[in-house]
Amino acid sequence: MRRRTSVVDRLVVLTAGCVLLAGAALALTWALGVTAARNVVHRLDRAAITAVPDQRWWPTVLAVTAVVALLAGSALLLINLRRGRTSTMPVFPGPPENTGADLSVDLGPLAHGLAAELSALDGVRTVRSTALDDRGLATLRVTVVADPSIDVADFTRNAEALARSMAAALPGAPVATQVLLHLDPA
Structure with a gap:
């Protein structure tokens, strides 16, 4: 594995890990009744969030997100599967x-x-x-x-x-x- 490939892999894993840890921390603090977490959750407009899938732009955003995720995943797979042959x-x-x-x-x-x-x-x-x-x-x-x-x-x-x-x-x-x-x- 080349150094550049390992750096890209580590950055992707670090980003995904930080997002998952933040979500888990919010869910855990909300379940434990921490006031700050409860205030964050109460500020969310639940009616607006549940109405998002009914919006006209939602299928387009979903399709673009799927295409970007597919391209990013394919790129990561290709750079990891590429053999590091020497010249x-x-x-x-x-x-x-x-x-x-x-x-x-x-x-x-x-x-x-x-x-x-x-x-x-x-x-x-x-x-x-x-x-x-x-x-x-x-x-x-x-x-x-x-x-x-x-x-x-x-x-x-x-x-x-x-x-x-x-x-x-x-x-x-x-x-x-x-x-x-x-x-x-x-």
Whole structure:
């Protein structure tokens, strides 16, 4: 997930949470008989509120609200479902005067290579790999499903050694390696 997506998600949740908390606080204080809450509720014109659905403009406002909510919900869904695939990673920038001498690496094959190395370890059943952008940091993510009797400490040492070798293959490049271990049920 990109940083911008997580900020948008958090703002939407914060706004919805504040509105719900304000409504809950008003309902709770009214039910407890707090004078200020009772005064707010008594100031409302109940006849005008119950007459709103009979107004000529009500279907239009309702339709516009539904369309806006549908578009906003679809936009949030799309930005959250969009995969954060990485592009090539610049590893060795060329001299400033020569713009065509940059060296970049495609991270997808590196993730597949790391997965192949991990699949050769004892007890590993399946391996999936991907290169993605996780909040602005290029990440090689490998998900390993292993036998429940695997020596987790030994697997962790091997995975850390392989992660260090990936970091050595990309000197100075801001790339993280993430190995997720899932154990099959016993």
